[in-house]
Amino acid sequence: MNNDLLKLENQICFKIYTAEREITKLYRDLLKELDVTYPQYLVLLLLWEKHSLTVKELGQRLFLDSGTLTPMLKRMESNGLVERKRSAEDERSVIISLTKKGEALKEKAECIPSQLVDNISMQKEELTQLNKTLTSMLDLLQKHSDKR
Incomplete structure (x- = not known):
């Protein structure tokens, strides 16, 4: 067996994990002015x-469970950024909407992607290619996960 396969430096998952x-950390500094966490x-x-x-749609898009x-979302609501309301069509479903305060943060946040x-x-072309590669990888991982 090739021992290089088990070297930490050769693990793609570790490089993705550490890059994330x-x-x-970079986002933490950039988001201080907005007073929100990266997941928020x-x-x-x-x-x-x-x-x-809906909470379900947010969870699906962000790959987060409701727990x-x-x-x-409750913290974001108590901070005045979002409001939570039960759906009129389905009482089990909770709809999340922005408040005026949450909407107003958009203007402050517009500089964050370029600052990051x-x-x-990295060169713009490198970042564009990395984004395409990660998107493709995520699509493949999701297909694999869906098969289970």
Whole structure:
């Protein structure tokens, strides 16, 4: 057996994991002014795009279960960023919408993607290719997961 296969430095999953942690650290600094966490920022990104979504839809789009998502949404609601309402069509479904305060953060957040790219210092073409590669990888992983 080739021992190089078990070297930490050869593990793609470890490189993705450590890159994610480092990117999250960068986001932590960039998000201080908004007073939101990185997962809350992801919720805001979706709501700025879609205006309102159910908890189930948010969970599916963010790959988060309701046990993780619900407490975060409650904190966001108590901070005045979102509101939670039961669906009139289905009482079991909770719809998450932005408040005026949550909507107003969009303007402050518009600089964050470019600031992140500046902090990473990679060429635009490299980042575009990385995004395509990760999207393709995620699609394949989801297909594999769906088969189980």
